[in-house]
Amino acid sequence: MTARELDAAGVTDPRLRHAYTVCRRLNARHGRTYFLATRLLPVERRPAVHALYGFARWADDIVDDLGTGRTPAERAGELDALEKELRAGPSADSTVPVLRALAHTAAAYRIDPGLFADFMASMRMDLDISDYPTYRDLYAYMHGSAAVIGLQMVPVLGTVVPRGEAEPHAAALGVAFQLTNFLRDVGEDLDRGRVYLPGEVLTAHGVDRELLRRCRDTGRGHPRVRAALREVAAHTRSVYREARPGIAMLDPVARPCIRTAFTLYGGILERIEDAGYDVLHRRVAVPGRRRAAVALDGLARLAAARARHRAVPAGRPAEDPEPAGRPARTVFRRRALP
Template sequence: MTDRELDAAGITDPALRHAYRQCRRLNARHGRTYFLATRLLPVEHRAAVHALYGFARWADDIVDTLDPAVGLEHRDAALCALHRTLAEGLRGSGSSEPVVLALADTARRYAIDHRLFADFMAAMHADLSVTGYATYADLRAYMHGSAAVIGLQMLPVLGTVAPREAAAPHAAALGVAFQLTNFLRDVGEDLDRGRVYLPADLLMAHGADRPLLRWSRATGRPDRRITAALREFEALTRDVYRQAVPGIPMLADVSRPCIRTACVLYGGILDAVAADGYAVVHRRAAVSRGRRATVAADGLVRVAAARLRVRGRRRAAYVPQSPPLESSRRSVHEEVA
């Protein structure tokens, strides 16, 4: 993490600075799309977002390791240890784990409800034993802890211009939309981990099931039944995005470009999946570098416009106390500089 981000956030303790840097590295390594969008946030808020995302990635990595030497027992023990460390950190007992240290500091700074972290950990524990979901309703219940709470954790950091309780359902929906997008993109990789996030009743409605998915993965051959199920899952995901988007104008002006950019980039993954013929059982679809650059450039323009609007409002609200002419001139030069 750059010193500029840490300085802007008022993070001066050396151990905390090290902890936040570790979170930023996790974000940069694992979340290219979201990391890019995070760069559009005001510099003083980026450290908190890296802490929230870094912790989520760490827990997810424990659950999703493909190392055959790390069995279910070891992953369960590691997750339980992380849960205990998290609880101690949130209670203010401190932590030797940098990611937990940064997360606890962010939770304190922004008064984030600790129950959101407990719900997240419950979902991570579920991933160790639950390998599929009978219905879409069952999947959505799981995603409250795995995805919706991430959006709710982010809300105090982003800030709102509407009452937070009005923005909360949209923030939760956006977290769900992002995860549904990941589920669609990662169908093949999740199969390798023994998991299927496509609801069984949705697959069945198109004559597909888990054995058919495994056969298609093993042979590399597409199947129209799977394609139809994936297309319906995409439609469900796009509907969740439609529920989420009205919440973007409720965010603080300077936070909107970041979330809008993340929304467009993640939505672009759905477009890439469709353009690739719904071949996600065999390979992962990705947004092109050119498209990512275009969306990021648009986000930068929106950031600049938002900052100008905020400055304009501050200037309009400021009533000068008739400073001496020389002092006034100096302030103008400083502003231009």
């Protein structure tokens, strides 16, 4: 479907089409849940999402060794080169395909360049910082690594309210997705020498790196670790609730995409809960049958949204009478960060 997407988006230059194709492959290979949800967007908007994801993935792969044997200094040098090109303003002449696609998308949708600078700042933190003592510290990191991703998406998705009203919810959704990934990937992150769980929560439950490593290596859980992960999961639920009203603020034809991502990432959190938080030695996932059911529901919602859009007179936004996603399972008031 790559050619169809690019044709619909009006991308005709061969080098630019290649750049978008590279981004799409990165999305399909590394972001299964995100890629599935993207398939529910109007076809002409999908290349932009692939470009945004492809850039984020490219930068993230520079930061993570991923078995390449690159030294921290070499990775820092690659990140410096990428950041230099971003500051200069990536263009269609960039030698890096993902930057060619990013430049085109950022110009087409007038995405704030500061969002990419904030993202790069968080990527640089990953070179030097291996843990986060407080929620405040973790949120400072997640602003650039997650919240800005939601903000970048808003112009692509479109809104039926002033953009400023939707942006806080979009930022919260990016944070909720990343917190879910942190919980799912505790063991993998330990292998990279990082812990993305707030130190204040771990300490409150008597958990340190040594205990986390022991649970990972033995494949056996521990009550203190479960209690700490349970607390972070409850906090994550509260962030999902903060994000949820934003779905109804989006362009009706974009809502099925985001609702699907909301449901599938929430499903990962449920699988973590169902596993009793014993996730350090395994990676939980939403079963394929469940993913297919959610995708089919998204397709049905998309068809209904398109039908309503065609039926609504020009100048009036189509309404979506259905609730924005399934209810959150856990009731938890989001903590005020210090």
